[in-house]
Amino acid sequence: MRIGAIIQARMGSTRFLGKVLKEIKGKTVLQHVIERAQQSNLIDMIVIATTTNERDSAIVNEAQKLGIKVFRGSEDDVLSRYYYVAKENEVDIIIRITSDCPLIDPRVLDDVITCYLEGNYDIVSNAGPNISQRTFPRGLDAEVFSFNVLKDAFRNAKERYQREHVTPYIYESSKKVFYFKNDVDYSKYRWTLDTEEDFELIQLVYEKLYDGKRDFYLDDIIKLFKKTPELYEINAHIEQKN
Numbered sequence: 001m002r003i004g005a006i007i008q009a010r011m012g013s014t015r016f017l018g019k020v021l022k023e024i025k026g027k028t029v030l031q032h033v034i035e036r037a038q039q040s041n042l043i044d045m046i047v048i049a050t051t052t053n054e055r056d057s058a059i060v061n062e063a064q065k066l067g068i069k070v071f072r073g074s075e076d077d078v079l080s081r082y083y084y085v086a087k088e089n090e091v092d093i094i095i096r097i098t099s100d101c102p103l104i105d106p107r108v109l110d111d112v113i114t115c116y117l118e119g120n121y122d123i124v125s126n127a128g129p130n131i132s133q134r135t136f137p138r139g140l141d142a143e144v145f146s147f148n149v150l151k152d153a154f155r156n157a158k159e160r161y162q163r164e165h166v167t168p169y170i171y172e173s174s175k176k177v178f179y180f181k182n183d184v185d186y187s188k189y190r191w192t193l194d195t196e197e198d199f200e201l202i203q204l205v206y207e208k209l210y211d212g213k214r215d216f217y218l219d220d221i222i223k224l225f226k227k228t229p230e231l232y233e234i235n236a237h238i239e240q241k242n
């Protein structure tokens with residue numbers, strides 16, 4: 001059984017153009033996401049899923065520089081991108097990660113994966129469309145599902161939003177959806193990268209906690225926020241896109 005993390009990435013963000021190749025402490029956001037995912041004890045391989053758009057050649061170059069596999073597919077049909085990545089690389093269990101999460105936590109990833117492996121679910125997520133079920137900070141998002149579930153979505157999802165966002169069809173068609181929750185509700189925190197304010201916050205977190213190794217995690221960042229509560233205010237006003 002091969003467990004693969006597929007990280008979707010593109011340069012064309014409408015709110016913060018080129019965000020995945022912005023640098024934090026001498027490394028690109030994409031490199032930080034990859035290196036954090038590589039700390040997982042359960043992920044066997046990582047593939048970057050980008051588009052055939054010419055501007056995304058920069059992402060291909062960055063992935064190749066880092067020795068990470070990369071796949072180019074449809075810009076709008078991200079569901080097909082995931083399907084062909086998983087099929088080409090013979091991935092049995094997929095972990096969906098987005099490239100705008102440079103604070104992604106490998107320990108949380110392993111917890112979500114373990115929950116999936118030990119249960120009988122079509123999809124396990126610490127995010128998902130039901131916001132009332134979220135307990136983790138936005139930016140630590142992970143979804144785990146099998147290749148067979150992905151194949152079913154690829155074949156049957158018809159609506160544009162179902163193909164653009166990969167997993168809506170799974171949530172809508174399955175009765176075996178599980179929301180993985182943290183013991184404490186930290187859902188008010190926004191640690192994803194979508195705006196200049198998000199970037200400012202994440203830079204400050206790295207300035208305080210990063211020394212060149214992947215040695216800070218969810219609890220460390222929470223301690224920093226409790227010690228420095230003004231950090232929360234930097235991007236608290238930002239609304240997440242639907």
